[in-house]
Amino acid sequence: MKWLVLMLIVTFFLPGAYAGESTKETIQQHLSAEQLDDAEDTVEDWVKNEPENAEAWHIRGIVMAQQAQDSFFSALSYAGKSVDSFEKAVELEPGSLEYRTTLLQFYMMAPSIAGGDDEKALAQIEAMREIDAVEGAFARVKYLQHHEKGEQARTLVNEILAEHPNNADVLVYLGFQEQKDGNYENAFSFFEQAAEGESRKGEAPVMALYQFGKTSVLAEEHLDKGIEALQQYLDAELPDSAPKAHWANFRLAQLLALKGNDEQSQQVIANLKKVDDKELQKQLSGWN
8 A cells, every 4th residue: 555655745735724723733743653443443533423524534644644554454444434434524524625626646556456436536636627717737647647658748738827927836846846856946047936826725935945045955055045945934824735944954964064154064964864754864964
């Protein structure tokens, strides 16, 4: 069930998904502590008590997906419960792009034996397009990319950008592609535009700031602009899907070192060594 790992990264904490109510906070705590059975018991009680609550069903889907990832003999059973829950959330709130995006990710990434379905994925894309033309088109881009149809995906992205030149989500996507291909100057340009662009959820302009700083590290260029972008990122209200502040500080330390400000860089590194993040500590040990 490794396919679930990526899906959970994409969908796990939708904006506001765990804000406020004690039930949701309890589930989040159980999941963070890898207490999956406790999370399952809590979310089952929730949907039983509030069967018309779309968010409860959506979160049930997430919990069951996590159970499927961590199970062996019961993986397919949990996967079935997961997709049923995501479908129920969409049924209850058909206008929610967030819930449809999660369901689309499941259909695309899961094997057919676990509920994956290409035709249903395309149906979700069409439904998203009717709600929001740009979001629907962008969902199709991701579908094409998933099926390794890169040229078609890039053509569609360019068409979207031509119609919506200030769409930060599209600009960030293009920046990622250029960054991945090592075309750093193009990446800088897209991220810079995205930081000033428009986004339905408001996340992409913030993400663009972090990615500009990261690209500065990779390219070892535009160091001052990279530092400024990361400082703006750290001052912003970070969405749940964005890299944590300590990752921005790590990039900042790298840029300070590249500028020759070793003392400042080491001060940042000293604080980062206290952070409980295994991947960060691995990066620190390999870099510093």
